[in-house]
Amino acid sequence: MAKEKPISEEFIKGLWKENPVFVAVLGLCPALAVTNSFINGLAMGLCTVFVLVGSSLLVSLLRNLIPKPVRISIYIIIIASFVTVVDFSLKALFPLLHKDLGAFIALIVVNCLILGRQEAFASKHSLLPSLADAAGMAGGFTLALVMIGSVREILGSGTLMGFSLFGENFEPWVIMILPPGGFFTLGGLLLLMATMQKRKQNKGQPQAVRDGLPEEPWVV
Numbered sequence: 001m002a003k004e005k006p007i008s009e010e011f012i013k014g015l016w017k018e019n020p021v022f023v024a025v026l027g028l029c030p031a032l033a034v035t036n037s038f039i040n041g042l043a044m045g046l047c048t049v050f051v052l053v054g055s056s057l058l059v060s061l062l063r064n065l066i067p068k069p070v071r072i073s074i075y076i077i078i079i080a081s082f083v084t085v086v087d088f089s090l091k092a093l094f095p096l097l098h099k100d101l102g103a104f105i106a107l108i109v110v111n112c113l114i115l116g117r118q119e120a121f122a123s124k125h126s127l128l129p130s131l132a133d134a135a136g137m138a139g140g141f142t143l144a145l146v147m148i149g150s151v152r153e154i155l156g157s158g159t160l161m162g163f164s165l166f167g168e169n170f171e172p173w174v175i176m177i178l179p180p181g182g183f184f185t186l187g188g189l190l191l192l193m194a195t196m197q198k199r200k201q202n203k204g205q206p207q208a209v210r211d212g213l214p215e216e217p218w219v220v
Contacts, residue, residue, distance in 0.1 A: 007132045014136030021144035021186075022193045026113040030104050031145055032182035038161050041149025043097055045142025047090070047105060049135070051082040052114050056122040056134035063123045075118040076109065083108045113141060144189075151185045152176045 020026045027048075035041040055078045059066070066074050087105045091098045098105070108114065117137055122130040153159055156176030158166045175181050 005129070007128055010129050010132040011136035011139075014133065014138070014140040015143060016140065018137075019140040019144060019193075020113045020137055021141060021148075022190060024113075025190075026116065027111050027141055028186070029107065030111070031148060032179070032186060034101055034104050035145050035149040035152060035182060035185075036156065036177040037153045038146060038149045039097070040100055041145035041147075042142065043090075043094075044101060044104065045138070045145045047086045047101075048108060048111065048114070048141055049138040050086055051079060051108050052117060052138040052141075053131060053134045054082040055079045055114060055118060056130045057127065059118045059122040060125060060127045060130035066123070071123065072115075072119070075115055075123075079114055079118070080109045113137065147189060148182065148185050151189075152181050156181055 014020065018024060021028065021031050030044050030048075034044050055075070058078050059075060083106060086108070087098075090101070090105060117134060121133045125133070150160060153161075154165060155173045156178075158164060158170040158172050173181075176185070
């Protein structure tokens, strides 16, 4: 068996290096559909944190008892149980927020990020690494949703968390709180991530290599 990574590394990787939205490009349905405000993005992210951490905990504890032929079905049942708890709790405690998120709470069940972490990680690792992986991936997912929601709310409404930022003279970009705004914002953030990654890779390399040329030009 391969040696397990430190717990802190399992957690941190999901926040940035292997961010589910910006790197793996997973869970784009809620990332585009409900992130027209900071609060909606944060709420969906926290719901995902609860479901992913809870399901990873059970899958890791039961990994040696779950028959392989039916493992996917059992994973989905476990995930659906936690989604039901989130759905009913949000409806009872925050009915307006539940209405805003709508059917996308129930659709957490089919979020490929959650099922993927059960199959790829929780079912193969012990409890603590599984919890760290789940918390990191869910945290990275939440971070992505909050970033997208913040940009869309600021540009589309001129507010952040409901507080006005630019005064009465600001003309909101209404398109940013509509479905196309989600695609524009996600595309811009993905471009930013790719640019940062490119600069990191090029750091310390000779200028010729950065330009795609051989370090030693041919001598004629």
